[in-house]
Amino acid sequence: MTVREEVFVKEQNIPLENELDEDDARSFHWTAYASIPTKAISPELQAQNNDANGDGQSSHSRKVSNSTKIPVGTIRLVPPPHPPHPTPGSHHQADALDVDGNGRKDSTTIHDGREAYIKIGRLAVIPEFRKAGISKLLIETALTFAKDNPYEMMPQRDPSKIEAMRVESDGGVGVDWKGLVLVHAQVGVQKVWKRYGFEYDEAMGTWDEEGIDHVGMWKRVDVEPGRRKSRPFSISSPPLMAT
Numbered sequence: 001m002t003v004r005e006e007v008f009v010k011e012q013n014i015p016l017e018n019e020l021d022e023d024d025a026r027s028f029h030w031t032a033y034a035s036i037p038t039k040a041i042s043p044e045l046q047a048q049n050n051d052a053n054g055d056g057q058s059s060h061s062r063k064v065s066n067s068t069k070i071p072v073g074t075i076r077l078v079p080p081p082h083p084p085h086p087t088p089g090s091h092h093q094a095d096a097l098d099v100d101g102n103g104r105k106d107s108t109t110i111h112d113g114r115e116a117y118i119k120i121g122r123l124a125v126i127p128e129f130r131k132a133g134i135s136k137l138l139i140e141t142a143l144t145f146a147k148d149n150p151y152e153m154m155p156q157r158d159p160s161k162i163e164a165m166r167v168e169s170d171g172g173v174g175v176d177w178k179g180l181v182l183v184h185a186q187v188g189v190q191k192v193w194k195r196y197g198f199e200y201d202e203a204m205g206t207w208d209e210e211g212i213d214h215v216g217m218w219k220r221v222d223v224e225p226g227r228r229k230s231r232p233f234s235i236s237s238p239p240l241m242a243t
Helices: 002-013 022-026 042-051 135-147 159-170 187-195
Strands: 027-037 067-078 116-124 181-184 206-209 211-222 240-242
Touching: 002 067, 002 116, 022 067, 022 187, 067 135, 135 187, 181 187, 187 211
Parallel strands: 027 240, 116 181
Antiparallel strands: 027 067, 067 116, 181 211, 206 211
């Protein structure tokens, strides 16, 4: 969470208690690390690295090395279910939507209000690395993981209940994830998401999260067919390395 605190809490003034939410525990997370010469680390980055290690010591002080590994970017993937979409013009805390909306038809220009979707978010890169391709690395990694593991995107249920739900839901709408991805994009970085194929949803309009205007953007990825693996995935995926 070091990168998120650095970007969202310190830089964008979002309260820490609002930045960390209930979705974190059920989400998939990725962190990008950079290996840089120890002598080149600024005091700010060194302090951040100490916090990430959790013991007040830098990785350099524990092991003699000419470089230090620091966290520079992060992203998360939130699987279904999700609360209803934000109301255009509304004001609320980050992702603090009423979750008591199951079964409510909540259609938009792109989403029919029923199809299961995943949500990509909390994309953050520290200022010193924002022109190093870290966002691209994180977005592509999360999307690739999702499309290669579609059955891991849905909550685990009894197989017989899943089949019954498919029969009752027009071939699996809302039961199976078929590649639909949503982001709640800050207006200021809307172009970044568009660059990776996300389309603005006009019907979702603009709403305010923590004083920052957001819009809804969607993308559909081709999912790989297959069956759920018997061994469940950890919600925390291996870290990425950016050198």
